[in-house]
Amino acid sequence: MNPSQINNAIERLKAIVGPSAYISISMTSDHGLVRGVVYPLGILSGGAIYAERCETFESAFEQLNAKWAEERSKYHVESIRKMALEVIDHTHRKGECTAADLRKKFSADEIAFFGSDALTVASEMAGGTAFFILPEPTKIAA
Structure with missing residues (x-):
């Protein structure tokens, strides 16, 4: 995924999570793995959903979407x-x-x-x- 595609995926996820959501996705120095986090009520409001140790940005978004479906x-x-x-x-x-x-x-x-x-x-x-x-x-x- 290129940066524009990642941004679009973040915006799509935020649209279903809610307007207070804070979403971050990054590549780590741990073998280039991707991680993501969604704070549904905002970064300081408690509660988070994580995607850890993903091989690709796409798989991180898939994990976040699946976990959000469970927690929504x-x-x-x-x-x-x-x-x-x-x-x-x-x-x-x-x-x-x-x-x-x-x-x-x-x-x-x-x-x-x-x-x-x-x-x-x-x-x-x-x-x-x-x-x-x-x-x-x-x-x-x-």
Whole structure:
């Protein structure tokens, strides 16, 4: 794989892992073996998925994708649950939850990625109550 192909593979993997993911792939001095790592919730947020001692970049990406398929629900469930609790909390305290409220703890990309599922989980947690994430008001240019 050339550098452009490696970058494209990283971007494809990030698109399925989520917007907070940090992905690194490198060749080691250990017989030229390739290793990769995915931090699904970001490099400082704990938890990682590794591909070690791979012969090629392709095999490292294959390992990372396979391991992500096994681990995905654990990481997504955690992120969705955290967002659902924030939606419930803001709605309880203010009577509504806005995208701006959620951006205090989540990026706009995370809200777009997990928001719909978070609303479903919030509704389940609250016995069927409907929840919404209100968008930003549209600014009219003068």
